[in-house]
Amino acid sequence: MNWFERLDWPLIGAITLLVVDMAIRIVALFVVPRNRKPTAGMAWLLAIFLVPTAGILLFLVIGSRRLPRKRVRKQNEINRLIAEVAEGNELAITRDAVVGPPWLSNVVALGQNLGAQPLLGGNAVALYLDYADSIAQMAQAVRAAKKYVHVQFYILAYDSTTEDFFAAMAEAVRRDVVVRVLLDHVASVRSPGSIRTYRKLDDIGVEWSFMLPVRPWRGEYQRPDLRNHRKILVVDGRVGFMGSQNMIDSSYNKSRNRRRGLHWKDLMVRVEGPVVFGLNAVFLGDWYSETDELLVNWVSDLWEPPERHLDSHLECQVVPSGPGFATENNLQLFVSLLYNARDRISITSPYFVPDSSIMHALQAATSRGVAVELFVSEIGDQPVVYHAQRSYYEEILRAGVRIFMFRPPYILHSKHFTIDDSVAVIGSSNMDQRSFSLNMEVSMMVHGESFVRELNEVSDWYRENSRELTLQEWLAQPLRSQLLDNLARLTSALQ
Numbered sequence: 260m261n262w263f264e265r266l267d268w269p270l271i272g273a274i275t276l277l278v279v280d281m282a283i284r285i286v287a288l289f290v291v292p293r294n295r296k297p298t299a300g301m302a303w304l305l306a307i308f309l310v311p312t313a314g315i316l317l318f319l320v321i322g323s324r325r326l327p328r329k330r331v332r333k334q335n336e337i338n339r340l341i342a343e344v345a346e347g348n349e350l351a352i353t354r355d356a357v358v359g360p361p362w363l364s365n366v367v368a369l370g371q372n373l374g375a376q377p378l379l380g381g382n383a384v385a386l387y388l389d390y391a392d393s394i395a396q397m398a399q400a401v402r403a404a405k406k407y408v409h410v411q412f413y414i415l416a417y418d419s420t421t422e423d424f425f426a427a428m429a430e431a432v433r434r435d436v437v438v439r440v441l442l443d444h445v446a447s448v449r450s451p452g453s454i455r456t457y458r459k460l461d462d463i464g465v466e467w468s469f470m471l472p473v474r475p476w477r478g479e480y481q482r483p484d485l486r487n488h489r490k491i492l493v494v495d496g497r498v499g500f501m502g503s504q505n506m507i508d509s510s511y512n513k514s515r516n517r518r519r520g521l522h523w524k525d526l527m528v529r530v531e532g533p534v535v536f537g538l539n540a541v542f543l544g545d546w547y548s549e550t551d552e553l554l555v556n557w558v559s560d561l562w563e564p565p566e567r568h569l570d571s572h573l574e575c576q577v578v579p580s581g582p583g584f585a586t587e588n589n590l591q592l593f594v595s596l597l598y599n600a601r602d603r604i605s606i607t608s609p610y611f612v613p614d615s616s617i618m619h620a621l622q623a624a625t626s627r628g629v630a631v632e633l634f635v636s637e638i639g640d641q642p643v644v645y646h647a648q649r650s651y652y653e654e655i656l657r658a659g660v661r662i663f664m665f666r667p668p669y670i671l672h673s674k675h676f677t678i679d680d681s682v683a684v685i686g687s688s689n690m691d692q693r694s695f696s697l698n699m700e701v702s703m704m705v706h707g708e709s710f711v712r713e714l715n716e717v718s719d720w721y722r723e724n725s726r727e728l729t730l731q732e733w734l735a736q737p738l739r740s741q742l743l744d745n746l747a748r749l750t751s752a753l754q
Contacts, residue, residue: 334583337544338375350533351377362599373588378576382532393527401427407437409493409542414505415442417459429463444469451512468549488698499535502527526673537577573707581699589688590695606676607634612691625659637664646747656730663725
């Protein structure tokens with residue numbers, strides 16, 4: 260027997276596995292926490308240390324929120340173009356010219372530094388709470404198009420509810436109106452009837468593209484759960500729509516939703532005036548990222564400055580956010596506004612999984628006597644997010660925040676909040692870590708008492724159709740529910 264045969268191979272194998280395991284753990288200590296929130300870093304390290312093989316594989320797949328360098332470069336280029344246009348826009352309200360609460364000028368400057376877009380005056384805004392009515396209004400706007408239509412939805416599906424909107428696009432194409440459509444790739448693939456939707460877009464003859472496609476065989480890949488969650492419609496640069504509603508039936512065409520009788524309640528806003536330019540700029544930036552088509556003449560050909568609405572005093576600022584930006588734009592804007600509230604905060608967020616900065620802002624608000632209310636759904640459509648959200652209820656209630664749960668069988672999907680009686684934010688962004696870190700979102704800050712009053716009336720309607728959750732009721736939750744909530748809370752930190 261030679262020396263090779265005399266070696267204790269089982270022992271050598273065990274030592275090798277031990278060395279590799281220790282090496283993974285040591286490397287993880289250097290790599291994982293870098294440029295990552297402490298909570299996220301600890302969650303990832305816990306996963307890797309407890310289940311090294313599965314943990315490291317999961318980290319390699321979804322451990323980085325960075326977009327490919329080419330996409331980041333395009334976003335920076337669009338930001339530069341927007342800033343150039345904004346600098347020469349006579350309707351842009353400079354920091355020194357902001358009229359409102361003393362703190363508002365600083366928030367406006369923050370929004371512009373983050374997303375490059377200025378505060379624009381002279382806008383008219385209308386709210387649409389009815390799901391079918393908002394789609395009808397969007398179809399009507401498309402039918403009035405003369406030059407172009409820009410459609411961007413996280414989920415866009417051809418079904419009986421959206422059929423008229425697709426018909427409006429087809430009519431526009433036949434009038435030689437340019438119709439461009441963007442839809443999120445992963446969300447669309449997961450939507451029932453996706454192939455039928457793609458064929459319909461081709462039959463209509465629109466120019467369309469996926470957003471953030473995950474097709475490695477075509478060289479298209481980034482972290483697969485980075486999604487473009489925006490909902491935007493722009494017609495001729497004159498009329499725009501944005502908010503929380505996807506272009507799909509309110510049941511999302513899923514059999515499990517229909518079995519439960521679930522329907523989504525959303526809120527869309529129609530805007531007219533200079534701020535439509537901001538929504539169009541967001542679309543054009545995403546179009547450039549997905550198609551490599553930079554519409555360099557968009558300032559002259561695709562945007563003629565809309566006239567100021569003399570009968571409207573609403574000032575609006577569009578703030579895009581997402582992995583394409585260096586910072587979490589929406590989180591910074593939200594936290595800044597929450598800290599400046601003096602009397603009242605009303606928040607509606609279907610997925611409320613706050614990070615520590617949001618929690619601290621809410622606790623600071625109630626401690627200084629601000630009345631804070633939160634509207635959520637009583638039931639959930641996404642189990643992990645639903646339980647992660649519930650894990651914060653005790654802390655929120657103890658802080659003095661009133662929680663109103665919208666009654667089944669509806670999922671309250673609207674995303675907005677108001678600060679005192681003069682400032683509101685509405686858009687596609689939830690107050691959760693996914694919207695802050697992983698999704699491309701678009702928010703619009705509105706300064707104007709009339710709009711805040713209308714939005715508060717919507718909240719009043721939510722309250723009438725909700726039940727208030729009390730701390731006493733919550734403390735009576737069974738241990739099984741508490742365990743599920745706490746486990747889900749841990750997974751929410753894996754950013």
